[in-house]
Amino acid sequence: MTIRKNQAQLTADEKRRFVNALLALKSNGQYDTFVTTHNGFIMSDTDHGDRVGHRSPSFLPWHRRFLIEFEQALQAVDPSVALPYWDWTADRTAASSLWAVDFLGGTGRDRDGRVTDGAFAAASGSWPINVRVDGRNYLRRTLGSRGGSLPSRAEVDAVLAMSTYDAPPWNSASDGFRNHLEGWRGANLHNRVHVWVGGHMATGASPNDPVFWLHHAFVDKLWSQWQQRHPDSPYLPQAGTRNVVDLHDTMRPWNDVTPADMLDHTPDYTYDTAA
Ligand code: CU1
Numbered sequence: 001m002t003i004r005k006n007q008a009q010l011t012a013d014e015k016r017r018f019v020n021a022l023l024a025l026k027s028n029g030q031y032d033t034f035v036t037t038h039n040g041f042i043m044s045d046t047d048h049g050d051r052v053g054h055r056s057p058s059f060l061p062w063h064r065r066f067l068i069e070f071e072q073a074l075q076a077v078d079p080s081v082a083l084p085y086w087d088w089t090a091d092r093t094a095a096s097s098l099w100a101v102d103f104l105g106g107t108g109r110d111r112d113g114r115v116t117d118g119a120f121a122a123a124s125g126s127w128p129i130n131v132r133v134d135g136r137n138y139l140r141r142t143l144g145s146r147g148g149s150l151p152s153r154a155e156v157d158a159v160l161a162m163s164t165y166d167a168p169p170w171n172s173a174s175d176g177f178r179n180h181l182e183g184w185r186g187a188n189l190h191n192r193v194h195v196w197v198g199g200h201m202a203t204g205a206s207p208n209d210p211v212f213w214l215h216h217a218f219v220d221k222l223w224s225q226w227q228q229r230h231p232d233s234p235y236l237p238q239a240g241t242r243n244v245v246d247l248h249d250t251m252r253p254w255n256d257v258t259p260a261d262m263l264d265h266t267p268d269y270t271y272d273t274a275a
């Protein structure tokens with residue numbers, strides 16, 4: 001029974017176990033295969049070509065499946081671990097316990113964005129950046145330093161109120177819930193958080209920063225809430241759409257997973273609260 005909790009509610013022991021499981025996947029090489037997969041999709045997902053992980057209706061089911069696989073890899077190391085989620089509408093500053101030395105560590109130094117404390121700092125020696133966007137092999141962050149703020153609860157609520165899942169042209173120009181949550185349109189929820197964290201999170205190799213998983217767990221939770229709130233709003237498009245993953249199409253890189261398979265997450269995990 002996997003229950004995903006708010007990161008702010010984790011005990012010291014739960015934080016320690018989560019961090020240790022991340023370090024174990026890093027050292028056995030599995031972690032970096034997730035980074036490579038994600039980066040490959042970011043590079044190939046385009047507005048007018050074949051798109052699966054981003055800029056398209058399957059953004060939500062694709063990341064739901066990606067997180068399940070990652071969570072199962074963590075659980076192979078430590079069965080007690082579940083992915084925590086980061087409610088960035090509530091924990092909105094670099095002073096949050098999320099960024100403390102006993103959890104994800106803090107922001108990067110001014111000079112080069114290098115994270116210098118916690119388990120993922122370069123000096124720890126256990127978090128080399130191998131899937132790189134440039135020559136630098138250390139984790140980088142610039143929390144909040146590009147200006148701008150994290151999305152507010154009111155902005156989230158306005159997006160959760162949208163009753164249509166997605167709409168033509170099924171890309172970053174679409175109206176509807178998916179694109180407003182992904183962030184290409186409107187208040188910008190998901191994309192804005194990547195930019196606020198900065199450093200690797202603002203690149204295709206974003207899973208190099210462990211906060212990627214906590215961010216996407218919250219995005220996934222918002223999708224789950226939206227599904228509860230709009231039970232008569234189906235995943236769209238349903239069939240016959242060029243370049244995007246319809247309801248019953250298989251979703252790369254998997255050969256046995258469709259968006260329809262991902263609509264109910266409760267066999268795999270639940271969230272600690274529905275709200
Ligand atoms: Cu992504």
Ligand code: CU1
Nearest residue numbers: 190194206216
């Ligand atoms: Cu993302």
